[in-house]
Amino acid sequence: MSKQSDIVIDVRNVTKKFGNFTALDDISFQVRRGQIHGFLGPNGAGKSTTIKLLMDFIRATKGSATILGKDVTSDSVDIKRDIGYLAGDMELYDNLTGDQYLRYMARLRGERDYEHLKKFADDLEATLNRKLGMLSRGNKQKIALLAALIGDPDLLVLDEPTTGLDPLMQQKFYKVLREHSRRGKTVFMSSHILGEVQEVCDQVTFMKHGRIIETVDVDRLLSATKRHVVLEFDSRATILDPPAKLAIQRLRRTKTQLSFDVEVADRTLMRWIASQDVANVTISEATLDSVFLGMYEEETHDVR
Amino acid sequence: MFANVFLKTIYEKRWFIFGWGLGAIGLLALTAAFFPTFRDSGLDKVMGSIPPALKNMMGELAEYTTFPGYVASAVFGLRAQMLFVPLAIILGISLGISEEANGRIYQLLAQPISRRSVLIQKFFAGLTISALVVAVSVVAVGAVAVLVNEPIPYELLGKIALMTTLFTWAVFSVTFGLGKAFGRKSIALFVPLVWVMFSVLSDAFSAQVDWLKNADYASLFRYYRTSALVHNPLDWTHIAVLIGIAIIPVLCALILFARRDLREASE
Numbered sequence: 001m002s003k004q005s006d007i008v009i010d011v012r013n014v015t016k017k018f019g020n021f022t023a024l025d026d027i028s029f030q031v032r033r034g035q036i037h038g039f040l041g042p043n044g045a046g047k048s049t050t051i052k053l054l055m056d057f058i059r060a061t062k063g064s065a066t067i068l069g070k071d072v073t074s075d076s077v078d079i080k081r082d083i084g085y086l087a088g089d090m091e092l093y094d095n096l097t098g099d100q101y102l103r104y105m106a107r108l109r110g111e112r113d114y115e116h117l118k119k120f121a122d123d124l125e126a127t128l129n130r131k132l133g134m135l136s137r138g139n140k141q142k143i144a145l146l147a148a149l150i151g152d153p154d155l156l157v158l159d160e161p162t163t164g165l166d167p168l169m170q171q172k173f174y175k176v177l178r179e180h181s182r183r184g185k186t187v188f189m190s191s192h193i194l195g196e197v198q199e200v201c202d203q204v205t206f207m208k209h210g211r212i213i214e215t216v217d218v219d220r221l222l223s224a225t226k227r228h229v230v231l232e233f234d235s236r237a238t239i240l241d242p243p244a245k246l247a248i249q250r251l252r253r254t255k256t257q258l259s260f261d262v263e264v265a266d267r268t269l270m271r272w273i274a275s276q277d278v279a280n281v282t283i284s285e286a287t288l289d290s291v292f293l294g295m296y297e298e299e300t301h302d303v304r
Numbered sequence: 305m306f307a308n309v310f311l312k313t314i315y316e317k318r319w320f321i322f323g324w325g326l327g328a329i330g331l332l333a334l335t336a337a338f339f340p341t342f343r344d345s346g347l348d349k350v351m352g353s354i355p356p357a358l359k360n361m362m363g364e365l366a367e368y369t370t371f372p373g374y375v376a377s378a379v380f381g382l383r384a385q386m387l388f389v390p391l392a393i394i395l396g397i398s399l400g401i402s403e404e405a406n407g408r409i410y411q412l413l414a415q416p417i418s419r420r421s422v423l424i425q426k427f428f429a430g431l432t433i434s435a436l437v438v439a440v441s442v443v444a445v446g447a448v449a450v451l452v453n454e455p456i457p458y459e460l461l462g463k464i465a466l467m468t469t470l471f472t473w474a475v476f477s478v479t480f481g482l483g484k485a486f487g488r489k490s491i492a493l494f495v496p497l498v499w500v501m502f503s504v505l506s507d508a509f510s511a512q513v514d515w516l517k518n519a520d521y522a523s524l525f526r527y528y529r530t531s532a533l534v535h536n537p538l539d540w541t542h543i544a545v546l547i548g549i550a551i552i553p554v555l556c557a558l559i560l561f562a563r564r565d566l567r568e569a570s571e
Contacts, residue, residue, distance in 0.1 A: 055414060058565040077418045085414035091407040095316060104306050108415040147411070 014063035025210040038201035039190040046210040047190035084148035088163025094133030105147045137164035158189035230259045232280040313429035328441035336448040371454035377531040388472040396479025434472040470546035471528040481553025485560040487567035
């Protein structure tokens with residue numbers, strides 16, 4: 001059990017309605033200190049709504065949420081001294097240069113300057129002397145990332161943060177997050193890019209249709225599901241379900257394909273595959289992709 | 305460079321101040337500069353024959369024969385409204401709602417600064433900007449008076465400056481307050497426009513139409529009559545009403561803006 005002081009974000013039974021539309025439906029989850037916690041789901045799942053609620057841009061219809069033990073609504077200003085926020089589609093002040101913008105943000109946070117980020121700005125090759133309106137999406141995103149890091153906040157709240165960054169910059173960005181986490185700081189980031197979550201996150205909360213599906217440790221999730229098996233059949237072949245003793249998970253079936261996850265690709269599995277009229281076999285290490293898709297499919301079946 | 309939202313807003317609006325200041329100089333100072341031509345053309349006599357409703361719209365015609373009266377009636381009584389009403393509405397929309405509509409407010413409210421503080425700082429920035437433009441236009445008219453060698457009492461210019469500032473603040477505040485309170489550009493634009501249109505009609509016809517006489521109390525222009533300032537002292541009731549109009553929408557917005565969802569955030 002985690003100690004209460006280790007809980008950085010605590011969301012309890014939060015519901016958010018926009019008129020008759022329920023954007024968040026009684027969600028609860030926690031984020032522990034020092035973690036990089038992914039928040040994963042398809043578009044419209046409610047990830048941004050949750051983040052905007054945590055940032056006090058919108059208010060919960062029911063339930064409560066705290067950050068560092070403080071209420072996100074009543075202690076909003078106090079909390080934000082410890083939070084750095086970045087959104088992938090964030091609009092900046094286009095008429096300011098990067099330098100003016102960062103100085104302004106530093107002043108609003110009660111800092112004199114952003115000197116401690118100058119080296120990192122060089123690493124990122126951030127353009128500081130041109131107006132933000134003249135910069136590309138990716139270059140603006142670098143400035144927004146620097147702004148989020150002003151004051152070395154205890155918690156970074158990131159809403160699809162790598163939108164617009166090229167792969168090289170994405171890697172630099174992941175490095176920053178890992179470094180932040182290594183120093184005992186916490187990162188909460190939403191994403192719909194599975195590879196990104198798999199690469200940097202310690203724990204991940206899956207969300208769909210405004211509901212939390214599951215919160216799991218990424219390593220445990222991947223190690224618990226060791227192999228992903230895809231069997232391809234001729235269109236006239238009869239496709240039989242694998243026997244129960246194989247303990248398969250996340251079975252998916254199309255007209256010519258059967259895919260599932262297994263703990264171990266052992267002799268029993270191989271014998272069964274050999275007994276089928278299979279045209280092609282692929283056995284690979286499970287990715288978060290396969291787990292993610294399987295999880296959503298299960299959830300859809302449950303709903304039905 | 306900028307220590308707070310107030311200074312940042314003033315900096316951001318520097319070209320707005322310059323543009324409207326130039327526009328005010330162009331419209332008001334030039335109108336004032338035409339006074340000698342106007343006085344010598346006998347147009348003031350022709351205007352005696354125009355219908356009463358139009359007379360009301362044009363202010364006190366008797367005042368047109370002196371430069372102070374002309375400035376108070378033709379320059380500030382007529383043309384200033386055409387200038388400062390759009391200025392106040394555009395500024396109110398810009399500071400009250402634009403930042404929320406285009407999503408730039410998130411970067412600001414992600415910082416340790418309360419919504420109320422943002423609202424108050426932007427409100428005072430709006431008041432400062434509109435007061436600056438009014439001041440520039442009054443100074444320009446004063447400069448024209450020297451150029452055309454037509455004396456005008458500084459006291460009158462001061463009274464005109466005060467009432468024009470309060471009138472502009474009132475229109476700005478209604479627009480700004482509605483924008484912040486509801487987060488909808490349509491409401492922030494529609495209500496002041498309708499109010500100003502009603503005020504124009506009421507100002508023109510209330511003397512002739514009985515049922516408009518009481519409704520005229522709701523007219524903004526009832527409390528902004530610069531032509532009356534030529535021979536009369538400041539009307540403290542008018543000042544109080546304009547200050548009230550400038551304060552009440554912002555007080556309501558302080559309560560509502562702090563409690564509501566940011567509009568663009570709605571999915």
